[in-house]
Amino acid sequence: MKREGWFQSGVTLIELMLAATLIGTLGLAFASVYMAAHRYMVQGSAIVSSQSDNAYAMDHIKRRIFAANRVVGYADVYGDQRVAFRYDPNPLPGTPGDFSDDVWAGYRVDWSASPSSNYDNTFRFYSNIKTGETPPTAAEFDGTPNEVVARHVLATPPAVLIVPPLPPIFVVLSPSLVKVDLYVKHTMGADQYETHLTTRLSTKAGADDT
Numbered sequence: 001m002k003r004e005g006w007f008q009s010g011v012t013l014i015e016l017m018l019a020a021t022l023i024g025t026l027g028l029a030f031a032s033v034y035m036a037a038h039r040y041m042v043q044g045s046a047i048v049s050s051q052s053d054n055a056y057a058m059d060h061i062k063r064r065i066f067a068a069n070r071v072v073g074y075a076d077v078y079g080d081q082r083v084a085f086r087y088d089p090n091p092l093p094g095t096p097g098d099f100s101d102d103v104w105a106g107y108r109v110d111w112s113a114s115p116s117s118n119y120d121n122t123f124r125f126y127s128n129i130k131t132g133e134t135p136p137t138a139a140e141f142d143g144t145p146n147e148v149v150a151r152h153v154l155a156t157p158p159a160v161l162i163v164p165p166l167p168p169i170f171v172v173l174s175p176s177l178v179k180v181d182l183y184v185k186h187t188m189g190a191d192q193y194e195t196h197l198t199t200r201l202s203t204k205a206g207a208d209d210t
Contacts, residue, residue: 054184054195057123057150061107061180061201064125068203069102072135073172081155082108083170083178084129084136085203099133108141109155109169123150123182154183154194176203
């Protein structure tokens, strides 16, 4: 009877090496596919978050500007990174000819929330700056009730040169018309994603005139 040696019926070293190479190659391929899918998922999440934040902030601005009867901008050291608007707080039909009890509210970029070098700022809504016919001064924004409408807003800080410069968030075209350019950024690791919304908004007074 002929006896077979272990080397004839077992697995050779070459076969083991080939199997290990094949398993390693398949493992690397699966890892690459997983990493790519994960990256796309993270990118999609960041873009959706940025779009959602920007849409919320723009809707917040639209509803309040439309209800206003006057809007003013500020050409001071803050540039046009703030806007104020006046509205009638009385129930409809309100008091159209009497502005003494009208409320001034507004929006501004809070430069102190983060270093000016990264252009990553907080956007705030000021619900009750003052009452009366005359617009508030830029200084009157400070110390009044406010809420955060959006974070990670891109804007050009005062006295900082950017090439090309970002457009001002607010450009008041008339007492009843304002142009809004809003950029919101989200950061995921080393990657940054931006969304940009721009529109022209008319106050209720302006809409009634057209």
